Amino acid sequence: MAEAQNIPVGSTTAGQIAVAAESTVATRMSAPASFDVKDFPVPHGREEEWRFTPLERLRGLHDGTAVATGEGVKVAVEAPEGVTVELVDRDDPRLGKAGTPVDRVAAQAYSAFEKAGVVTVPKETVLTEPIRIAVHGEGGVSYGHQVIELGAFAEAVVVIDHTGDAVLAANVDYVLGDGAKLTVVSVQDWDDKAVHVAQHNALVGRDATFKSVVVTFGGDLVRLHPRVAYAGPGAEAELFGLYFTDAGQHQEHRLLVDHNVPHCKSNVVYKGALQGEGAHAVWIGDVLIEAKAEGTDTYEMNRNLVLTDGARVDSVPNLEIETGEIVGAGHASATGRFDDEQLFYLMARGIPADEARRLVVRGFFAELVQQIGVDDIEERLLARIETELEATV
Amino acid sequence: MATLEIRDLHVTVEADNATKEILKGVDLTVKQGETHAIMGPNGSGKSTLAYSLAGHPKYTITGGTVLLDGEDVLEMSVDERARAGLFLAMQYPVEVPGVSVSNFLRTSATAIRGEAPKLRTWVKEVKEAMERLHMDTSFAERNVNEGFSGGEKKRHEILQLELLRPKVAILDETDSGLDVDALRIVSEGVNRVRETGEVGTLLITHYTRILRYIKPDFVHVFSAGRIVESGGAELADKLENEGYEAYTKGGVSA
Numbered sequence: 001m002a003e004a005q006n007i008p009v010g011s012t013t014a015g016q017i018a019v020a021a022e023s024t025v026a027t028r029m030s031a032p033a034s035f036d037v038k039d040f041p042v043p044h045g046r047e048e049e050w051r052f053t054p055l056e057r058l059r060g061l062h063d064g065t066a067v068a069t070g071e072g073v074k075v076a077v078e079a080p081e082g083v084t085v086e087l088v089d090r091d092d093p094r095l096g097k098a099g100t101p102v103d104r105v106a107a108q109a110y111s112a113f114e115k116a117g118v119v120t121v122p123k124e125t126v127l128t129e130p131i132r133i134a135v136h137g138e139g140g141v142s143y144g145h146q147v148i149e150l151g152a153f154a155e156a157v158v159v160i161d162h163t164g165d166a167v168l169a170a171n172v173d174y175v176l177g178d179g180a181k182l183t184v185v186s187v188q189d190w191d192d193k194a195v196h197v198a199q200h201n202a203l204v205g206r207d208a209t210f211k212s213v214v215v216t217f218g219g220d221l222v223r224l225h226p227r228v229a230y231a232g233p234g235a236e237a238e239l240f241g242l243y244f245t246d247a248g249q250h251q252e253h254r255l256l257v258d259h260n261v262p263h264c265k266s267n268v269v270y271k272g273a274l275q276g277e278g279a280h281a282v283w284i285g286d287v288l289i290e291a292k293a294e295g296t297d298t299y300e301m302n303r304n305l306v307l308t309d310g311a312r313v314d315s316v317p318n319l320e321i322e323t324g325e326i327v328g329a330g331h332a333s334a335t336g337r338f339d340d341e342q343l344f345y346l347m348a349r350g351i352p353a354d355e356a357r358r359l360v361v362r363g364f365f366a367e368l369v370q371q372i373g374v375d376d377i378e379e380r381l382l383a384r385i386e387t388e389l390e391a392t393v
Numbered sequence: 394m395a396t397l398e399i400r401d402l403h404v405t406v407e408a409d410n411a412t413k414e415i416l417k418g419v420d421l422t423v424k425q426g427e428t429h430a431i432m433g434p435n436g437s438g439k440s441t442l443a444y445s446l447a448g449h450p451k452y453t454i455t456g457g458t459v460l461l462d463g464e465d466v467l468e469m470s471v472d473e474r475a476r477a478g479l480f481l482a483m484q485y486p487v488e489v490p491g492v493s494v495s496n497f498l499r500t501s502a503t504a505i506r507g508e509a510p511k512l513r514t515w516v517k518e519v520k521e522a523m524e525r526l527h528m529d530t531s532f533a534e535r536n537v538n539e540g541f542s543g544g545e546k547k548r549h550e551i552l553q554l555e556l557l558r559p560k561v562a563i564l565d566e567t568d569s570g571l572d573v574d575a576l577r578i579v580s581e582g583v584n585r586v587r588e589t590g591e592v593g594t595l596l597i598t599h600y601t602r603i604l605r606y607i608k609p610d611f612v613h614v615f616s617a618g619r620i621v622e623s624g625g626a627e628l629a630d631k632l633e634n635e636g637y638e639a640y641t642k643g644g645v646s647a
Contacts, residue, residue: 305490305491336490340450341487342487342488342489344447344449344450344471344487345483345486345487345489345537346489346497346501347448347470347471347472347475348447348448348471348472348474348475348480348481348483349475349497349501349504349505349553349557350472350475350476350501350504350505350557351472351500351501351504352472352504353470353472355500355504359492359496359497359500360489360490360491360492361491362491363490363491363492363493363496363536364490364491365491366491
């Protein structure tokens with residue numbers, strides 16, 4: 001996509017680079033992080049972290065009126081041998097180690113869940129099959145907490161698959177021991193009415209490798225907060241995301257990579273396609289390089305492809321650098337449009353309109369799909385992209 | 394023998410909330426093996442003719458007929474026209490992000506030929522065609538027209554011409570913005586296709602320069618939306634010496 005060229009009406013792309021000692025990404029939040037919902041005022045919608053979100057569609061997750069129902073969601077965990085799967089009480093010391101809720105809904109989830117899931121891969125255990133966590137909405141309201149913990153040098157792939165209809169707020173903690181390798185694929189394949197708000201906290205150990213793939217297709221409103229911090233140097237985080245926002249859907253991904261220790265890497269690539277009236281995608285990419293994080297190497301990128309009129313993208317990369325002693329730091333954001341001229345060009349070469357659109361969208365996502373590394377998810381994703389495209393024509 | 398027949402073609406365009414007639418009765422017949430140069434000043438409607446024939450939605454046909462081997466071209470969609478054998482090499486080829494040249498060419502060839510070309514012969518075919526146009530093979534992995542220089546875009550258009558083998562090729566200002574080396578390479582590509590004798594060529598240009606490389610059988614002067622004079626190659630020499638002034642200063646009743 002041409003860099004920041006060709007921006008459709010009704011979309012914004014903005015970027016800023018700040019070199020600041022005081023005003024950091026983390027402190028731009030209107031309230032400090034807390035596990036207690038009472039520490040956050042009910043948002044009114046003009047706060048920095050809420051200004052893009054249609055609060056009236058949160059179904060009360062933000063103001064305390066969404067009361068958990070018995071059968072909100074069903075969670076089924078399928079894990080290979082050697083993995084421990086537990087349901088634990090609120091006071092379990094393993095909860096909340098990877099991060100603290102940064103907004104009222106995450107704090108509400110933390111304050112309201114009853115039992116938490118804990119999946120543990122013992123140290124030096126290398127899994128050859130993925131752990132699969134199926135989260136199926138049964139039409140109710142639910143608050144959840146899930147911990148995935150890898151011991152030192154353990155290796156695992158985890159697929160978290162969200163389907164059905166639900167109003168769900170949750171926190172997910174990923175704790176990686178030294179030298180561990182974790183790939184998490186979180187698929188939001190909800191029914192049309194679902195509302196899903198979640199904070200993902202990754203704490204990446206020394207020399208560990210964390211890869212997150214977030215795939216968002218469904219739901220009325222999905223707002224995710226993937227966050228990464230490091231527990232030791234030499235660690236690496238890759239955050240990939242792919243979304244397909246349809247008419248009337250609000251899909252929001254707010255990322256933070258906190259380079260809080262030296263010599264760590266991060267790479268963020270999120271790509272989204274939008275189509276239809278009222279489709280709204282929001283991408284906030286915050287990267288903070290703290291003063292002590294010398295030797296940091298980071299890059300973040302967001303690309304959007306607008307397929308029809310009436311869709312809106314808000315894409316805001318923020319890079320804050322408190323030390324100059326780094327390897328590299330960069331960011332890019334661009335929103336392009338599949339326009340009539342591109343369609344004409346492809347058709348003038350004999351390619352029918354629907355195939356032309358498929359060609360462009362497949363090409364747009366191809367590179368990212370290949371990054372997933374879980375065959376059945378890749379196939380399902382490609383099939384889902386096809387279905388989404390058929391809906392346009 | 395393939396023939397493109399344009400009869401009394403009238404075309405309008407919407408601009409500034411007004412409907413403006415750009416083509417005011419174009420008559421032209423292009424037969425397989427022939428090369429017709431259409432020359433004219435800026436704003437005379439040359440490119441409108443090219444894009445109207447290809448079916449660009451911006452233009453509205455208000456009168457006349459266009460037949461390709463007796464088939465009504467104006468009834469066809471853009472992709473149907475291409476599959477029927479019309480090819481438009483564009484003056485400003487469009488960037489298509491995310492779609493590699495190799496994927497694009499193969500998808501296009503599959504559509505035009507009606508079946509996917511066999512992979513092994515296809516790879517060789519593309520490679521050889523690219524070599525003839527002095528295009529590096531790394532080109533195939535780049536996204537269509539993305540970041541291409543002006544010369545690269547035009548070579549890419551002619552590459553498609555060579556691979557898609559149309560019945561009628563419309564070259565819209567293929568020479569504009571090219572330096573002499575690029576002009577020669579692009580012209581050689583066009584000539585290779587012409588030498589097959591299987592294509593009718595409609596060469597639209599503002600300048601006579603390209604006609605030193607591509608010898609037309611017929612030259613037509615386009616002014617105010619119509620062909621106002623037709624002749625052989627010698628007419629281009631006259632335009633070279635005298636310019637378009639004789640045609641633009643009321644010498645023509647539009």
